[in-house]
Every structure is written in structure tokens, then in C-alpha cells.
Amino acid sequence: MRALRITLIIAVVLGALFVGADRVAVYFAEDQAAEKIRSSQNLSGTPDVSIKGFPFLTQIASSSLDEVDVKLDGVTAGDGEKSVRVTGFDAKLQDVKINSSFTSAVADRATGTAHISYADLTKAVNDPAVTVGYGGTNAAGKSQVKVTGKISAMGQSIERSVESTVSVSGGDTISVRAESIPAQGFPGLEQLIRQKIDFDRKISGLPRGLKLDQVVATGDGVDITLAGSHVNLAG
Template identity: 50%
Template sequence: MRALRVLVILVVVFGGLFVAADRLAVNFAEDKAAEKIRGSQGLDKAPDVSIKGFPFLTQVAGRSLDEVDAKLDGIRTSSEGKQLRIQELSAQFHDVKLTSDFSSIESAARATGTAHISYADLTKAAGADVEIGYAGQKNGNGQVKIVPRLAGLPALNSLEVTGTVTVVDRTTIQVRADHLPSLCLSLPGCESKVRERTDHSWKLDRLPGGLKLDRVEASPDGVKISASGTNVKITG
């Protein structure tokens, strides 16, 4: 019995040491991955990275991780010199492969992600001559309210139109007014002037892992983005 107790104690002690070493290793790996993602995305601060699965050291030995999650904030893209800021991007990478020297995360078999763009950031990116907000739902789909400022067209100073946010080619977010009032359509050059302010697009080609856009949805607190990818490269 005494020998059994000693054996149990040794198992517990060495098991505890293994768990401690495993957690130290995973924390180090998470910090390294966060710095690589920060550099590749040009972020002001490192994202939160979480490596799932236990034990980590066993996964490393096989050069494969079950899942790596990353939360980023402040990704920016530009169009015609105007920057669009993406908030709260959360990405999940599954079946992750490590480089041959175990120094870096290389790729993932599949990935999913969600993100959020506030109407304040969308308005700022659209320029000084327009304001974008939420307009409720139509046929079950969220709509945006677009208020252009039209200098030189006093008859349309109070113009307000509804628009749709869509994904183009899985890379681009597009905001477009659905219809313009008949008064505008009857004035020479009015439609082009209005659409210069109401219609915008931004190419999101720097999402982590090369994620591709699946859908966007206008909601009361901003535009929600869903993205995914297969055989994606996580860091540069």
C-alpha cells in the first residue's frame, strides 16, 4: 500500500509538472502567433490568440493544432483614399498546420469569421457629404438609411433614401441606394451627383488568413459580416 501511495503521488506531481509545462508552451505560442498576425495585418496592437486542445505539446509533436482562435480590432481598408475601419473581427481556424521548424503557424484546412462595422465608421469612410445609418427591415433584410448632402440643390436638401449592403465577388462590401426620388431623376445631372454620395464600395482583401466574405447584414448597431475559407494561410 505504501508503494502504491508513493506511485500515485509521483503520478500527480509529474502530471502537474506536465500540465504546467504544457500551459507555458501554449502561452508562448499564442504570443508568437499574435505578434505575427499583428505584423501581417498592420495592427496597432497584437490580437487575442487562443490555441484550443489539450495537450498542446502532443499537438505540436504532430505539427497539427485542433483550433486557433483570434480576435482582432482596428483592421483598415481603403478605397479612393478613404479608410474603412473593421471592428471586433473574430476568426476560428481549424486543423492548423505548423511550419517544418515548429516556429510558426502555417495554414488551416478551414476557417470561419465574423466582424462588425459601426455606422459611424461607415459614414466616415463614405466621406463628408453623406451620413449612413440603420433604416429597419424590408422583406426580412436589413436596410441602411443614406442621407446625402447636396450643395447647390436646395430642393433636395432633405433627401433621404434607403439602400442595401451587399457582397460583391466575396471581396467587396457595397452600399447602394435602392431608388432615387422622381424629382431627382427629372433634374439634369442630379442622379450622378446623388449616387456619388450614396453609392460606395470597399474591398476587404486583407482579412486574416485570406478569409472571403460570405454575407453582410445591416443591423440596428452596425453592419455584420460573415466570412470563411478553406486551405488558408494564417500568417505571413
């Protein structure tokens, strides 16, 4: 009995040491992965990386991670005047394969969400005469944004507020297009207004392979759904 008790104690101690070593290793790996993602994707902030599954060390030994969650708040996507601030970026990457030198990681599949507030979407237009807000739903039940723009035409200052559809194009761009614009008999007025209120904004800086899937206008901004396969997490 004494020998069995000693064996059990040793097993518990060794188990605790293994768990402790496993957790230290995963925390270190998460920090390194976060910095790798930030630098490789040229992000304006450092993401929060969480590696799921236990034990971590056996996953590393097989060069495969069950799941990696990446969260980032307040990243600036795009370049220069065409940048847009994205909040609430949250991606889940599954079946992540790591190369032998641990310099890259590719997920078999990934899903995620992100959010852009109307204040940030308005700033992205980069025109003080244009504002973007919630436009409710159209007759078909599709969510819309309301875009208001001011222009000068024929010696007059003209303001129009129109309901616009918001959609995804090319897997990396949010497009806003007015459904119709009341021109009220002014030749060329619709084109002038569209030059103000129709716009595209590219969401760059996402891991390669992760694309914009859908975008929906809500009361406080637009919600973006992300999806992808063979997503390069870093490298």
C-alpha cells in the first residue's frame, strides 16, 4: 500500500509538472503567434491569440493545432486616405498545420466576424460633406445604409439623403451603392451625387485566404461575416 501511495503521489506531481509546462509553452506560443501575425499582416495593433486543445505539446509534436482563435479590436484596414477602422474582429481557425521550422501556419478552414461603426464608415468616405447611417430595410427586407451628401450645382447647394445597399465585392471590398437618386430635373445631378455617395472600401490586412463573405447593416454599424479555406495565419 505504501508503494502504491508513493507511486500515485509521483504520478500526480509529474502530471502537475506536465500541465504546468504545457501551459507555459502555450502562453509563449500565443505571444509569439500574435507578434508574427501583427508583423506579417502589417496590422496597426497586436491581436489576442488563443490556442485551443490540450495538451498543447502533443499538438506541436504532430505539427497540427486543433483550433486557434484570433481577436483584434480597432485595426485600421486599407491604405492612406482609403483606410477604414474595423472593430470586433474575431476569427476561428481550425486544423492549423505548422511547418517544421514553426515559421508559418495554415488553417484548413476559418470563419469570423468583424464590425465597422457608422462613425468609422463616415470617416472612411474621407469627405466632410458625406455622412453614413442606418437606413432600415427595403421592400425586399434587405438592410440598407443611409448616405447623405452635399454638392454644389448650378449655383446651388444641394443635399440628398438616399438609401444605399451595402455589399461585398471581390472577397475583400465593401461596396455602397445608392438604389435611386431623385434628380429633380437637374441634368447630370444624379452622376454628381453618385460621385459623392457611392464608394468602395477595401478591407486589407486579413490573413491570406480569409475573405469577406457577407455584410449586413445594423442599427450601430455594418456587421461582416468572414470565411475561408487554406488560410495563412502567419508567414
